[in-house]
Amino acid sequence: MKIALFGRSFNESFTESFVLMFEVFTKHNIEVVIYEPFYDFLIREINFKPPVNGCFHNHEDLNKEVDFFFSVGGDGTFLDAVTFVRDSGIPLVGINSGRLGFMADIAQEEIPQALADILAGEYSFEERSLLQLETSRNGLFEEFNYALNEFTVHKTDSASMITIHTYLNNEYLNSYWADGLIIATPTGSTAYSLSVGGPILIPNTQNFVISPISPHNLTVRPIVVPNHHEITLRVEGRSDSYLASLDSRSTTFESSIELKIKRADFQIKVLKLKTHNFYGTLRNKLMWGVDKRN
Numbered sequence: 682m683k684i685a686l687f688g689r690s691f692n693e694s695f696t697e698s699f700v701l702m703f704e705v706f707t708k709h710n711i712e713v714v715i716y717e718p719f720y721d722f723l724i725r726e727i728n729f730k731p732p733v734n735g736c737f738h739n740h741e742d743l744n745k746e747v748d749f750f751f752s753v754g755g756d757g758t759f760l761d762a763v764t765f766v767r768d769s770g771i772p773l774v775g776i777n778s779g780r781l782g783f784m785a786d787i788a789q790e791e792i793p794q795a796l797a798d799i800l801a802g803e804y805s806f807e808e809r810s811l812l813q814l815e816t817s818r819n820g821l822f823e824e825f826n827y828a829l830n831e832f833t834v835h836k837t838d839s840a841s842m843i844t845i846h847t848y849l850n851n852e853y854l855n856s857y858w859a860d861g862l863i864i865a866t867p868t869g870s871t872a873y874s875l876s877v878g879g880p881i882l883i884p885n886t887q888n889f890v891i892s893p894i895s896p897h898n899l900t901v902r903p904i905v906v907p908n909h910h911e912i913t914l915r916v917e918g919r920s921d922s923y924l925a926s927l928d929s930r931s932t933t934f935e936s937s938i939e940l941k942i943k944r945a946d947f948q949i950k951v952l953k954l955k956t957h958n959f960y961g962t963l964r965n966k967l968m969w970g971v972d973k974r975n
Contacts, residue, residue: 682709682711682712682748682800683714683746683748684706684711684712684713684714684748684749684750684751685713685714685715685743685747685750685751685771686714686715686716686751686753687716687719687750687751687758687761687762687765688716688722688752688754688758688778689719689722689758689761690722690726691753691754692778692779693727695789696727698792699723699727699753699778701793702776702792702796703731703732705796706732712734714733714734714737714742714743714747715733715735716738717736717737717738719753720736737765739765740766743769743771745769745770745771747769747771748771748772749771749774749952750765750766750774751774751776752773752774752775752785754776754777754779755779755781755785756782756784756785757929759782759784759785760829760830761929763811763928764930766949767827768947771950772952773949773950774787774799776792776795777789782966783872783966784829784868784951786957787954795954798954799954803955804954805952805953805955806950806952807950807952807953808949809829809867809868809884809949810867810944810945810948811827811828811829811945811947811949812828812832812864812866812908812942812943812944812945813826813827813942813943813944813946814827814828814925814927814940814942815943816939817939817941818938820934821925821932821934822925822927822932825927825930826927829868829869829928830865830866830872830928831863831866831869831872831873831927831928832863832925833862833863833873833926834861834862834916834923834924834925834926834940835894835924836918836924837922837923837924838920840919841918841919842860842895842897842918843859843861843916843917843918843920843923844856844857844858844916844918845859845914845915846914846916847862847891847914848912848913848914849906849912849913850910851911854891854904855901857901858897858898859893859894859895859896861894861895861924862891863879863890863891863893864889864890864891864912865889865892867882867883867884867888868884869890871963871966874890874903877892877893877894878892878903879892879903880903880905883959887909887944888905888906888907889905889906889907889912889942889944890906891903891905891906908943908944909944911941911942912941912943913939913941914939914940914941915940916940918936920936921935921936922934922936923936925940
């Protein structure tokens with residue numbers, strides 16, 4: 682078995698669990714390649730030099746021989762991991778070194794059993810859809826114009842709101858007068874979109890959520906649309922430029938640029954343990970039922 686290991690950093694409290702992971706890798710002769718900046722962090726900050734077979738720097742360094750791509754961190758790290766895996770078909774495994782994690786759902790205390798289950802083949806794969814951004818002019822996210830969670834357009838200053846003219850398959854939907862607009866996938870429905878009042882979608886639903894950010898009109902609510910529709914956005918306001926984001930990556934664009942969002946032509950494969958399910962994750966992460974009155 683060969684795995685790629687990716688991360689940014691983690692707290693000292695996670696060190697023991699991380700070292701345990703490598704003890705398991707070594708015991709079972711698992712070949713490990715590691716993201717080089719993460720390797721440097723381990724040596725410099727944790728004083729741990731993991732036994733690895735090599736390092737990688739970008740998606741081009743990975744090959745189809747990698748069986749699993751381990752992401753160590755939170756959901757933000759997991760989103761970064763997607764930019765490495767891309768359309769390679771390599772399954773992602775989310776190890777949570779922090780607190781909240783919908784995608785990085787293997788908690789610290791679950792690591793020993795999770796590794797045992799993976800080695801025993803006790804898991805399944807879940808396909809997660811992505812969205813793709815196209816623009817009327819080149820220059821926006823040319824290196825990787827896809828997102829697992831959401832695409833967001835937002836004003837760049839704290840002054841007036843912006844207007845986002847929105848079309849579905851070239852049919853006019855609405856002009857959102859707001860601070861911004863979120864186009865979320867089912868995976869992203871529990872992220873930024875949720876914080877502005879958007880609905881939660883089950884991961885395998887074939888939909889997008891369009892959620893306005895602080896709209897001027899209170900009757901303007903989030904809407905769920907099929908993800909086989911192409912969404913076109915035209916933005917105008919007092920500013921000459923606006924902010925566009927694909928997951929955690931952001932850039933500015935001019936008002937003359939037209940934005941098109943559609944379903945990507947590939948999916949991300951995510952490893953799921955047999956003891957995990959989406960509804961249980963919702964209850965645990967959103968603390969449903971914690972109120973003693975329930």
